[in-house]
Amino acid sequence: MSRQRAPQLIEHVGEASIRIGRDCVNMLSFVGELSAGIMEAVKHPRKIRWKETLYYMDMCGSDALPIVMLICFLMGLILGFQAAVQMHKFGTDIFVADLVGLSIIKELGPLMVAMIATGRAGSAFAAEIGTMKVSEEIDAMETMGFVPCRFLIIPKVIAMLLAIPILTIFGDIAGIFGGFVVGSLKLEIPAIAYYNRTVVALTSANFLFGLIKSFVFAFLIAGVGCMRGFEARTDAQGVGRAATSAVVSAIFLVVVADALLTILFSMVGQ
Amino acid sequence: MNNLDKPVIEVKDLSIGYGSRVVMQNLNFSVKNGEIFIILGGSGCGKSTLLKHLIGLYPPFKGDILIHGESIVHAENGRKREIMRSFGVTYQGGALFGSLTVGENISLLLEEYTEMSKDEINKTVTEKLRLVNLDGFQDYMPAELSGGMKKRAGLARAMALNPRLLFFDEPSAGLDPISSAELDRLILNLRKEFGTTMVIVTHELDSIFSIADRVIMLDKEKKGITAEGDPRDLLNNSNNKWVKDFLSRLSLKRD
Numbered sequence: 001m002s003r004q005r006a007p008q009l010i011e012h013v014g015e016a017s018i019r020i021g022r023d024c025v026n027m028l029s030f031v032g033e034l035s036a037g038i039m040e041a042v043k044h045p046r047k048i049r050w051k052e053t054l055y056y057m058d059m060c061g062s063d064a065l066p067i068v069m070l071i072c073f074l075m076g077l078i079l080g081f082q083a084a085v086q087m088h089k090f091g092t093d094i095f096v097a098d099l100v101g102l103s104i105i106k107e108l109g110p111l112m113v114a115m116i117a118t119g120r121a122g123s124a125f126a127a128e129i130g131t132m133k134v135s136e137e138i139d140a141m142e143t144m145g146f147v148p149c150r151f152l153i154i155p156k157v158i159a160m161l162l163a164i165p166i167l168t169i170f171g172d173i174a175g176i177f178g179g180f181v182v183g184s185l186k187l188e189i190p191a192i193a194y195y196n197r198t199v200v201a202l203t204s205a206n207f208l209f210g211l212i213k214s215f216v217f218a219f220l221i222a223g224v225g226c227m228r229g230f231e232a233r234t235d236a237q238g239v240g241r242a243a244t245s246a247v248v249s250a251i252f253l254v255v256v257a258d259a260l261l262t263i264l265f266s267m268v269g270q
Numbered sequence: 271m272n273n274l275d276k277p278v279i280e281v282k283d284l285s286i287g288y289g290s291r292v293v294m295q296n297l298n299f300s301v302k303n304g305e306i307f308i309i310l311g312g313s314g315c316g317k318s319t320l321l322k323h324l325i326g327l328y329p330p331f332k333g334d335i336l337i338h339g340e341s342i343v344h345a346e347n348g349r350k351r352e353i354m355r356s357f358g359v360t361y362q363g364g365a366l367f368g369s370l371t372v373g374e375n376i377s378l379l380l381e382e383y384t385e386m387s388k389d390e391i392n393k394t395v396t397e398k399l400r401l402v403n404l405d406g407f408q409d410y411m412p413a414e415l416s417g418g419m420k421k422r423a424g425l426a427r428a429m430a431l432n433p434r435l436l437f438f439d440e441p442s443a444g445l446d447p448i449s450s451a452e453l454d455r456l457i458l459n460l461r462k463e464f465g466t467t468m469v470i471v472t473h474e475l476d477s478i479f480s481i482a483d484r485v486i487m488l489d490k491e492k493k494g495i496t497a498e499g500d501p502r503d504l505l506n507n508s509n510n511k512w513v514k515d516f517l518s519r520l521s522l523k524r525d
């Protein structure tokens with residue numbers, strides 16, 4: 001039994017490594033192709049499919065606004081409550097404004113919006129492209145001489161790059177408002193005091209870094225969603241698996257990117 | 271004249287398949303200008319696979335495919351896209367773009383590749399839809415069409431740029447006998463009017479005798495061509511029992 005298991009283990013580890021390695025190579029070549037596509041789009045903006053781009057902006061942006069506002073508001077509220085208990089012990093109630101404001105703007109705003117976008121848009125992109133593959137639409141597109149990247153990926157990536165940062169700004173505002181509610185109702189900080197403290201705490205650099213993060217997240221989510229769609233196997237389960245895998249990979253990539261960016265920002269002194 | 275005698279498609283020593291699995295090997299055949307060329311064979315023997323390789327979607331394991339004398343296998347990407355654009359393809363399920371209306375599916379090609387004005391484009395779209403008996407369906411979404419209608423809309427799209435070479439994957443499967451006969455008539459008409467060369471994969475034995483100039487029959491076991499020629503000749507003179515059975519089932523049905 002155990003003699004058999006040992007080689008099996010090695011085999012499994014080997015196979016998994018090969019698979020992960022191949023996945024990384026695929027991802028790199030996809031990023032290359034995507035970058036070339038984006039360069040091409042920037043050079044010839046008239047060739048961008050604006051109709052599709054607007055459609056996806058609507059889908060990833062305006063349709064997601066209510067849920068983003070709600071979740072970010074609740075995040076601000078929760079943070080506020082947790083902080084209020086601790087801060088109150090030291091008589092530093094007013095610093096709840098700093099904690100909530102900075103956490104939301106630098107970290108939780110972009111991250112929460114990215115998670116929502118992953119669940120909504122990332123999986124939808126993968127499923128859409130996967131289904132098109134099953135129904136031979138991608139084949140048709142290629143034989144019609146169209147570059148699938150231009151029709152299917154670029155509009156989605158542009159839409160996400162435009163919509164996600166805007167969503168993040170709305171999320172930031174909702175989150176800060178959540179903290180404000182705790183501050184005024186539980187800690188009874190005067191509204192103007194909370195406001196002033198927040199304005200002092202939040203620098204435009206912090207705000208900018210949050211936005212840069214959300215740009216990067218948007219790119220990752222859209223890119224990996226499309227990539228998983230193209231990799232989908234052409235059977236009924238393939239599409240579902242592509243969507244699941246898009247969500248898992250996107251969450252993973254977003255968190256890794258978040259860690260790297262946070263380290264980077266802290267090195268430049270924020 | 272020389273140009274006309276040259277084969278439109280030449281397949282040389284072609285081996286195709288998926289991953290490491292060989293589906294067909296050492297295929298050699300050519301399709302002449304203006305010919306209606308039919309690919310026959312049992313279900314799952316590799317007809318669609320062969321067609322997809324012919325139109326350049328997958329790279330073959332071995333061998334070469336020349337379209338108008340130019341290799342589609344070895345062409346670099348940009349050139350390959352140009353070659354692909356020069357012919358029309360209809361797919362087994364229609365493969366219409368689901369996010370566009372039927373009309374937009376057809377006009378997309380005209381907008382991208384021609385200098386036509388809006389009016390001219392609309393006129394062409396109407397005309398192509400009339401050819402396949404779908405007048406008035408411009409503004410329908412593909413999801414609102416039946417399977418057979420999708421297929422016909424796909425055919426209209428394939429004909430949008432008036433290609434001289436058309437590929438069909440099972441054009442008449444799922445059509446009622448009347449539409450199917452109409453489709454055959456349309457195919458013959460296209461050839462008569464424009465001299466279009468057509469490569470057709472079909473199961474529909476009825477169509478074969480009425481439209482085919484030449485057929486090849488693929489065999490799953492042999493992974494190659496078992497018979498090639500005029501279907502009537504094959505029926506009368508072939509000494510392969512399987513080929514005779516395959517073709518005579520139709521004749522029995524007809525008599």
Ligand SMILES: Nc1ncnc2c1ncn2[C@@H]1O[C@H](COP(=O)(O)OP(=O)(O)OP(=O)(O)O)[C@@H](O)[C@H]1O
Nearest residue numbers: 234288293311312313314315316317318319320473
């Ligand atoms: N994408 C794919 N990946 C791997 N194998 C495939 C793929 N598509 C088809 N095959 C296999 O290749 C063989 C030929 O399939 P193909 O679709 O070409 O058959 P076909 O002759 O068109 O059949 P039908 O008449 O039913 O459409 C089949 O055995 C099938 O299992």
Ligand SMILES: [Mg+2]
Nearest residue numbers: 317318319362
């Ligand atoms: Mg088939």
